[in-house]
Amino acid sequence: MSVRSETPADPPLPSPSPAGQLGSFLEEDHDRLDALWVRATLAWPRDQVEARQLFEEFRIGLLRHIRVEEEVLFPFYNARSSPSSRHLTDLLHAEHREIMAALARLMAVVNGGPQDLEEAETVLRNVLWAHNAREEGLLYPWFDPTDDPDLLRLGADVRARLFVSPAGATPPR
Ligand SMILES: [Fe+2]
Ligand SMILES: [Fe+2]
Secondary structure (H helix, E strand, C coil): CCCHHHCCCCCCCCCCCCCCCHHHHHHHHHHHHHHHHHHHHHHCCCCHHHHHHHHHHHHHHHHHHHHHHHHHHHHHHHHEEEEEEEEHHHHHHHHHHHHHHHHHHHHHHHCCCCCCCCHHHHHHHHHHHHHHHHHHHHHHHHHHHCHHHHHHHHHHHHHHHHCCCCCCCCCCC
């Protein structure tokens, strides 16, 4: 059996479709990251090498997702929406800080040895799932229309930043 064949199948990748429904694409990225996390958790502590690799992939993907939202999506949304819309992005921004802190704690436990991850995972899960549900319910649908050229251009930019090619090439961090 080759080393490659012992490696679990690659996780589903975000759709590389060039246009349309940016909100749905971002929701798919949530799902992709969730699937990575589940695979990492299932591998822990049985196969720590594989689990650490998966957790690291999850960490990089989640931080990239957050950065795209903060650098691209939120500014675009705030510029196009009413001033009160900033309450939503301010809340999402604050949740990102909580998610990043919880992620750092989880990774510290993962990299510390074969310890029980439950407490660190629960903290991250609670904040991340509530956050993702808020984005998927309140923010992402706003990005779905496909008849706005500015949104289509934004979608192409976001896809280029988030898409991880099947060949393993990744966008710049
Ligand atoms: Fe977010
Ligand atoms: Fe998100």
